[in-house]
Amino acid sequence: MPNKDELIIASLRDFPSVEVLAGHPKLIPWLKMLPRPLIIAGIQDVIAGRKKEFAQREAPLALADLIAAIESELKSLKARDLRTVVNGTGIIIHTNLGRAPLSASMLESAATIASGYTNLEYDLGGGARGGRGAYVEKLISAVCGTESGTIVNNNAAAVFLILNTLANRKEVIISRGELVQIGGGFRIPEIMTKAGVKLVEVGTTNRTTAPDYEAAITAKTALILKVHRSNFTQSGFTEETPLAQLTEICHAHSLPLVHDLGSGLINPPTGISLPTEPTLSDSVRSGADMTCFSGDKLLGGVQSGLIAGRLDLILQIKKNPLFRAVRCDKLVFALTGQVLAAYLNGTQGSEIPVWRLMSITETDLKLRGERIVETCRGKDIVLRATLAFPGGGSAPEESIPSLAVSIRDVKRSANNLARRFRDFDPPIIGRVENDDFLVDLRTLFPEQDNILISAITQIIA
Numbered sequence: 001m002p003n004k005d006e007l008i009i010a011s012l013r014d015f016p017s018v019e020v021l022a023g024h025p026k027l028i029p030w031l032k033m034l035p036r037p038l039i040i041a042g043i044q045d046v047i048a049g050r051k052k053e054f055a056q057r058e059a060p061l062a063l064a065d066l067i068a069a070i071e072s073e074l075k076s077l078k079a080r081d082l083r084t085v086v087n088g089t090g091i092i093i094h095t096n097l098g099r100a101p102l103s104a105s106m107l108e109s110a111a112t113i114a115s116g117y118t119n120l121e122y123d124l125g126g127g128a129r130g131g132r133g134a135y136v137e138k139l140i141s142a143v144c145g146t147e148s149g150t151i152v153n154n155n156a157a158a159v160f161l162i163l164n165t166l167a168n169r170k171e172v173i174i175s176r177g178e179l180v181q182i183g184g185g186f187r188i189p190e191i192m193t194k195a196g197v198k199l200v201e202v203g204t205t206n207r208t209t210a211p212d213y214e215a216a217i218t219a220k221t222a223l224i225l226k227v228h229r230s231n232f233t234q235s236g237f238t239e240e241t242p243l244a245q246l247t248e249i250c251h252a253h254s255l256p257l258v259h260d261l262g263s264g265l266i267n268p269p270t271g272i273s274l275p276t277e278p279t280l281s282d283s284v285r286s287g288a289d290m291t292c293f294s295g296d297k298l299l300g301g302v303q304s305g306l307i308a309g310r311l312d313l314i315l316q317i318k319k320n321p322l323f324r325a326v327r328c329d330k331l332v333f334a335l336t337g338q339v340l341a342a343y344l345n346g347t348q349g350s351e352i353p354v355w356r357l358m359s360i361t362e363t364d365l366k367l368r369g370e371r372i373v374e375t376c377r378g379k380d381i382v383l384r385a386t387l388a389f390p391g392g393g394s395a396p397e398e399s400i401p402s403l404a405v406s407i408r409d410v411k412r413s414a415n416n417l418a419r420r421f422r423d424f425d426p427p428i429i430g431r432v433e434n435d436d437f438l439v440d441l442r443t444l445f446p447e448q449d450n451i452l453i454s455a456i457t458q459i460i461a
Contacts, residue, residue, distance in 0.1 A: 090440030093392030144308035158305030163195035167222030247287030264293035269349025388442035
């Protein structure tokens with residue numbers, strides 16, 4: 001008697017029902033990995049696609065092929081679920097991998113707070129409703145050295161909110177060379193338009209001078225916006241107006257100067273230098289009335305947008321009805337509070353993973369790499385000098401010396417190896433260079449070395 005998987009679907013009427021397919025022995029294990037409604041939806045999508053193809057080609061379809069297509073669909077669906085991955089790319093703040101990794105101890109503390117009730121909007125002293133995030137706002141102003149500060153759910157929201165509050169239906173001057181595109185296809189001009197402001201471009205792509213700004217100021221000008229080009233560089237015949245000079249122009253015309261710093265570099269730990277990246281202190285000292293930046297880039301925290309500056313401007317922002325639409329939840333407050341406290345305490349180098357990864361010495365990387373190679377003796381792997389990068393749209397001119405485990409397999413191409421390592425549990429994400437598959441040790445936490453060893457042992461012949 002033929003196996004039922006050998007059955008041939010010769011007409012539309014031969015397609016099994018969704019329920020019958022859901023009970024197939026090869027699909028039953030998926031019930032432990034995905035909610036049943038998602039499995040049913042996946043089966044329905046595959047059936048719909050195969051029926052459409054069948055109607056166009058009228059080619060017989062083996063039941064086994066239908067089951068394989070459903071398994072592939074469910075596997076693809078499961079892969080989209082959030083899970084831990086091993087970052088071997090050498091990009092420390094990897095946008096596609098969640099940007100800044102978070103401190104386990106900070107997460108544990110935040111989980112303790114968030115798993116129960118908190119004083120999120122409750123004044124324990126007065127026994128009545130209090131302001132959301134008041135403590136974190138105090139930390140922001142203390143870290144930044146400004147009159148006030150606040151926080152929203154990301155930096156794009158911070159820019160939008162500032163513009164909508166201070167310049168709605170008015171003109172905002174910005175250098176043509178700063179009309180950048182940030183991650184995910186979002187562009188500064190589009191954000192400005194949606195915020196309700198009229199964009200006034202000045203200068204050229206490569207050169208914008210102080211007189212360019214001066215000439216553009218009218219009675220309708222609300223502010224000047226300066227955007228840090230944090231994800232690319234310009235070189236050659238270029239010029240941009242220094243922040244301090246923009247401050248003088250703004251003060252002379254009673255206009256606020258807003259600085260979108262983007263990357264959120266406050267003060268790196270001792271021994272780490274990012275000389276081409278402007279810091280928050282640079283922005284404040286230069287006289288920016290308001291500075292905004294991301295919480296999950298070089299700050300090393302969770303996704304958020306921090307705003308620091310003049311008290312009167314911050315108060316206006318918090319009165320904007322849209323402020324509620326982009327406010328943060330208790331987990332963001334709990335984590336950001338700990339991150340900012342680490343900077344105030346001078347312990348960011350040991351407590352914030354971004355800085356710990358940047359601080360690993362080449363000697364330590366070499367010792368770890370040699371152990372991995374020795375443990376995997378007999379496999380075609382060697383250590384290779386390479387460069388790691390801060391990433392996340394931060395410090396594009398900076399690189400950090402690193403070491404990578406270079407892996408080959410006579411049976412597989414480098415791209416095939418990369419796929420096999422991505423299919424490992426947990427997935428290991430590396431990069432392909434010159435027909436080698438590389439796993440950069442700069443972005444591997446030391447406790448993940450044994451995961452890499454296990455993967456090499458199981459995958460490489």
